[in-house]
Amino acid sequence: MVIQALNRHSRQLLIASVLALRHSSLLLSWKNKCSTSLGLAKLHKNRLLRLLPGKTQIEPTVRRARLPVATTTTTTTSLIASFSLWKKKGTPAAADPKADSKMAEAAAKNLAETIQHSDQLFDENNFQEAYDLLVKSAEPESYDIKWRMARVIYNLSKSAPSPKKEELIRESFQFATDALALNDKDYASHKWYSILLDAKSGLDGIKERITQLENVKKHMLKAVELNPNDATSWYILGQFYYGLADLPWYQRKIVSTIFAAPPSGTYEEALDCFEKAEKTKPNFYSMNHLMLGKTCQALKQNDKAKEYLALAANVVVLNEDDKQAKEEAAKLLKKL
Numbered sequence: 001m002v003i004q005a006l007n008r009h010s011r012q013l014l015i016a017s018v019l020a021l022r023h024s025s026l027l028l029s030w031k032n033k034c035s036t037s038l039g040l041a042k043l044h045k046n047r048l049l050r051l052l053p054g055k056t057q058i059e060p061t062v063r064r065a066r067l068p069v070a071t072t073t074t075t076t077t078s079l080i081a082s083f084s085l086w087k088k089k090g091t092p093a094a095a096d097p098k099a100d101s102k103m104a105e106a107a108a109k110n111l112a113e114t115i116q117h118s119d120q121l122f123d124e125n126n127f128q129e130a131y132d133l134l135v136k137s138a139e140p141e142s143y144d145i146k147w148r149m150a151r152v153i154y155n156l157s158k159s160a161p162s163p164k165k166e167e168l169i170r171e172s173f174q175f176a177t178d179a180l181a182l183n184d185k186d187y188a189s190h191k192w193y194s195i196l197l198d199a200k201s202g203l204d205g206i207k208e209r210i211t212q213l214e215n216v217k218k219h220m221l222k223a224v225e226l227n228p229n230d231a232t233s234w235y236i237l238g239q240f241y242y243g244l245a246d247l248p249w250y251q252r253k254i255v256s257t258i259f260a261a262p263p264s265g266t267y268e269e270a271l272d273c274f275e276k277a278e279k280t281k282p283n284f285y286s287m288n289h290l291m292l293g294k295t296c297q298a299l300k301q302n303d304k305a306k307e308y309l310a311l312a313a314n315v316v317v318l319n320e321d322d323k324q325a326k327e328e329a330a331k332l333l334k335k336l
Contacts, residue, residue, distance in 0.1 A: 107138065107139070110138060111137070111138070111139050111142065111144065111145075114133060114134070114137050114138075114145075115144050115145075115148070117133055118130045118133045118134050118148055118152075119148075121133065122148075122151070122152060122155075125318045125319045127152050127155045127156050127319075128156065130148075130152045131149075131152045131153065131156060134148055134149050134152065135149070142182075143179055143182040143183045143186070143189070146175050146176075146178045146179035146182060147175070147176065147179035147186075147188050147189055147192050149172070149175040150172045150173070150175035150176035150179060150192045150196060151172075151192055153168050153171055153172035153175065154168070154169065154172040154192075154195065154196060154199065155319070155320075156168055157169050157172065158319075158320040158321070159320045166203050169196070169199050169200055169203060170200060170203070172196055172199075173196040173197065173199070173200040176189070176192045176193045176195075176196040176197075177193065179192065179193070180193045185226070186226065187222075187223045187224075187225075187226035187227035187230060187233060188223075190219040190220070190222040190223040190226065191219075191220070191223035191230070191232065191233050191236065193219050194216050194217075194218075194219035194220045194223065194236065195236055197212055197215060197216050197219070198212065198216045198240075201216075206251065206254065207254060207258070210251065210254055210255050210258055211258055213244075213255070213259075213263045214259070214263050216240065217240055217263055220233070220236055220237045220240055221237070223236075223237075224237055229280055230280070231277040231278075231280040231281035231284045231285070231288075232277070232284075232285070234273045234274070234276045234277035234280060235273070235274065235277040235285060235287070235288050235291070237273045238269075238270045238271070238272075238273030238274040238277065238288075238291060238295075239270075239291065240265060241265035241266060241267075241269040241270035241273060242265065242267065242270035242291060242294070242295060243265065244263060244264060244265030244266075245265050245266050245267045245269075245270060245298070246267075246298070267295050267298045267299050268299070270291070270295050271292070271295045271296070271299065274288055274291050274292045274295060275292070278292065283311075285321070286311075286312050286315040286321060286322045286325035286326070287312075287321050287324070287325050289308050289309070289311040289312040289315070289325065289329070290308070290309070290312040290324075290325040290328060290329050292304075292308040293305045293306070293307075293308035293309035293311075293312060293329060293332065294309075294332065296308060297309075297332065297336070302336055305332075305336060306333065306336055309329040309332050309333050309336070310329075310333065311329075312325045312326065312328075312329035313326055313329035313330045313333055314326075
């Protein structure tokens, strides 16, 4: 009877322990709950048996390490933490305006430094170094990088042998086209587009070059209009007028067949542009000295022609343009 009572009591304790552990923690496995409950039941059973005479302990009391019991608060916190982590992964973080602003400022600073350095290298006739710097820019699609790439590649083409020369001219023309599409309100895009359109169309034959004359002139005039203080823009416009005035008869005939009203240019218009370029920035370009001399010679102003040609002939050669100006001026001086 006593044993049956004990067994009944043990079962009740087992059930009570299981129910208690069931509510103790969501994090414990069923195996651990059962093991703990059985251990408690056996402990109570053995203690009761000691109290009965002549009865021995059925199982030795085993001391087990106490398992941590999670409280309701811990469980709730864990669930909230889990939900919080899921929410962070699923929901994008809100943008930080200050961080975005700092990143934009850093990018603008890097672009400004690249532009400044590349311009310095270009002015020093280090065209390859300027190209290497620009091609590594973090913002290769920006307008300021595009037109500078057009400029530096065109200058690299001047010393390149064919067919590399033609390849570089076409590449630089593409950069000029992209730059113009990005910003047609700046003089530089019109200036370099006009220069490279003329150079590229020249590769496609005399007829194509003549066909593009009006388009070339339009962009040259726009460049001067947007920035009348740019000496190079005046120089290329002077080149345009000089080229038209100096056209051979057979090219004039081609021009007249293509255009109902052919573009015109005179030596006087050319001289005016070259003089404006020189006045804007004295001694800025050996080729401007050469063209002043050639234009004055065409207008029979030989004294002025000699003066300008002498400047071109004595230039210190730093690039291909200086070399061309020096050699051609020296030949023309011998004829005066």
